[in-house]
Amino acid sequence: MTDKFPSVLISPASMAKVDRDAALSGLDSYGLMRRAGFAVAAAALRHYPEAVRFVVLCGPGNNGGDGFVAAAALREAGGNVRVFSLGDPGQLRGDAAKAFADFDGAVEPLEAYRQEQGDLVIDALFGAGLSRDLPPSVTDIIDRLAEVDVPVLAVDLPSGLDGATGKPRPKAFQAQHTVTFVARKPGHVLLPGRGLCGEVEVFDIGIPRRIVERHAGIVGINDLAHWAAMLPRLSDASHKFTRGHLTVFSGKASATGAARLSGLAGLKAGAGLVTLASPGSAVLVNVSQTTAIMIRTVDDIDSLQDYLTDKRMGAFVLGPGFGIGEKARAFALALAERRLVLDADGISSFKEAPESLFDAFASGETRLVLTPHEGEFARLFPDLAGDDSLGKVEKARAAATRAHAVLVYKGADTVIAAPDGRALVNANAPPWLATAGSGDVLAGIIGGLLAQGTAAFEAAAAGVWLHAKAATRLGPGLTAEDLASAVQPFQAETDC
Numbered sequence: 001m002t003d004k005f006p007s008v009l010i011s012p013a014s015m016a017k018v019d020r021d022a023a024l025s026g027l028d029s030y031g032l033m034r035r036a037g038f039a040v041a042a043a044a045l046r047h048y049p050e051a052v053r054f055v056v057l058c059g060p061g062n063n064g065g066d067g068f069v070a071a072a073a074l075r076e077a078g079g080n081v082r083v084f085s086l087g088d089p090g091q092l093r094g095d096a097a098k099a100f101a102d103f104d105g106a107v108e109p110l111e112a113y114r115q116e117q118g119d120l121v122i123d124a125l126f127g128a129g130l131s132r133d134l135p136p137s138v139t140d141i142i143d144r145l146a147e148v149d150v151p152v153l154a155v156d157l158p159s160g161l162d163g164a165t166g167k168p169r170p171k172a173f174q175a176q177h178t179v180t181f182v183a184r185k186p187g188h189v190l191l192p193g194r195g196l197c198g199e200v201e202v203f204d205i206g207i208p209r210r211i212v213e214r215h216a217g218i219v220g221i222n223d224l225a226h227w228a229a230m231l232p233r234l235s236d237a238s239h240k241f242t243r244g245h246l247t248v249f250s251g252k253a254s255a256t257g258a259a260r261l262s263g264l265a266g267l268k269a270g271a272g273l274v275t276l277a278s279p280g281s282a283v284l285v286n287v288s289q290t291t292a293i294m295i296r297t298v299d300d301i302d303s304l305q306d307y308l309t310d311k312r313m314g315a316f317v318l319g320p321g322f323g324i325g326e327k328a329r330a331f332a333l334a335l336a337e338r339r340l341v342l343d344a345d346g347i348s349s350f351k352e353a354p355e356s357l358f359d360a361f362a363s364g365e366t367r368l369v370l371t372p373h374e375g376e377f378a379r380l381f382p383d384l385a386g387d388d389s390l391g392k393v394e395k396a397r398a399a400a401t402r403a404h405a406v407l408v409y410k411g412a413d414t415v416i417a418a419p420d421g422r423a424l425v426n427a428n429a430p431p432w433l434a435t436a437g438s439g440d441v442l443a444g445i446i447g448g449l450l451a452q453g454t455a456a457f458e459a460a461a462a463g464v465w466l467h468a469k470a471a472t473r474l475g476p477g478l479t480a481e482d483l484a485s486a487v488q489p490f491q492a493e494t495d496c
């Protein structure tokens with residue numbers, strides 16, 4: 001049952017190519033289906049040994065074929081099995097037709113299914129091949145099951161869930177367990193799909209690594225495999241100047257806390273020095289509440305230009321508590337040669353003129369990291385936000401390419417995307433991370449990594465992961481102050 005590709009996400013379209021290449025390479029495709037079906041039967045017996053009936057709902061494609069193999073195996077194991085088919089199983093083709101032929105039992109029409117106490121429903125209606133909205137005969141069953149306490153084990157994906165986008169079409173089964181094959185699909189980790197899948201188990205059905213890697217592409221799960229080797233390493237020769245200087249812009253006197261959270265998080269993430277660039281009117285407030293963090297008065301664009309004559313000032317966070325408007329726009333554009341995390345008010349300031357921001361950072365290495373939540377994303381990319389045909393990964397990738405920036409599209413399923421198409425879906429965030437000031441801490445961590453020279457995509461991805469890791473260490477009830485204080489640089493020995 002090993003998950004050989006824990007960092008990989010394969011879209012349903014790529015999975016079809018994996019299947020095709022596996023068959024072309026001479027692998028017995030019916031053998032793959034049999035292994036898939038046996039894995040489903042084994043999971044059903046392992047998780048639901050007390051089931052009175054195994055109800056297998058079979059669809060018109062290979063997902064249904066997996067269902068017939070599982071039904072035969074469960075019957076062989078002595079289970080009470082009932083099979084219901086969407087459409088005439090006599091019309092099945094290829095491996096699914098073989099699986100049906102090898103199932104020696106009655107098959108009833110899907111519409112005949114009536115749930116009973118003690119049922120386990122094995123949902124083998126649609127998997128990777130779902131290509132349009134579910135028919136009413138299936139949505140009716142989903143509605144009925146939503147009202148009773150019958151567990152569902154989904155084969156590959158809960159039927160109705162789009163494996164590419166994580167969206168239901170228009171509804172999907174609510175599974176307790178999902179058994180998938182080869183590798184996770186984006187729909188298993190993107191919301192609301194992640195919640196519809198229940199616990200996901202990945203089974204290796206014997207497709208060779210070289211075929212999977214050929215089609216795995218550049219979308220994955222955000223884990224250390226994607227960035228650990230690119231993070232800064234301390235050595236005896238390290239001192240505070242070699243560890244980089246992060247500058248965080250403070251808001252006015254009544255809105256300084258957000259910048260201090262970012263600054264502390266940047267320091268904790270390993271930046272050698274952190275300066276709060278503060279309006280003169282807020283300097284006293286900032287000075288009275290900081291110790292390791294330095295304060296410098298930066299009131300206007302001239303004082304910023306003066307500050308920027310020191311080329312060691314390499315990385316900046318602009319936005320938390322800063323205020324929306326012309327000053328934020330002018331500051332961001334003045335920073336176009338440096339590395340910048342633009343967050344919160346910094347993002348909203350460009351609602352009317354996003355192209356001016358994107359153009360400023362267009363040439364050279366990727367230096368801009370944008371960290372919008374859903375509302376802020378819609379301010380900069382209204383057309384992408386409103387395009388229901390796109391999933392969150394596609395939206396983030398398109399936005400990153402347009403903005404010449406790394407996109408951190410926040411949420412419980414944060415997506416990190418680079419202009420070159422790479423994208424990672426984050427999956428280690430606990431729900432209690434959603435608290436006031438949490439985003440300020442994230443911006444600071446990413447800024448701290450940028451200051452140390454980590455490339456923008458890896459800094460953003462590692463930052464999102466470390467942020468969630470700190471929250472997990474703290475547990476429920478954390479505040480943003482706790483979170484900023486709990487940030488730690490990545491440590492392979494304890495974090496893996």
Ligand SMILES: NC(=O)C1=CN([C@@H]2O[C@H](COP(=O)(O)OP(=O)(O)OC[C@H]3O[C@@H](n4cnc5c(N)ncnc54)[C@H](O)[C@@H]3O)[C@@H](O)[C@H]2O)[C@H](O)CC1
Binds near residue numbers: 034060129133155156
């Ligand atoms: N390597 C593997 O991962 C293996 C996966 N297997 C299983 O195969 C399915 C994918 O099979 P496929 O035949 O491509 O797709 P489906 O079974 O999901 O459905 C295709 C079938 O359904 C029709 N269809 C699509 N959407 C609708 C709709 N809304 N209403 C009605 N009909 C619809 C479509 O036209 C096709 O006829 C994968 O999920 C795994 O479970 C194999 O076992 C081999 C190894």
Ligand SMILES: [K+]
Binds near residue numbers: 123125126154155159
């Ligand atoms: K399914």
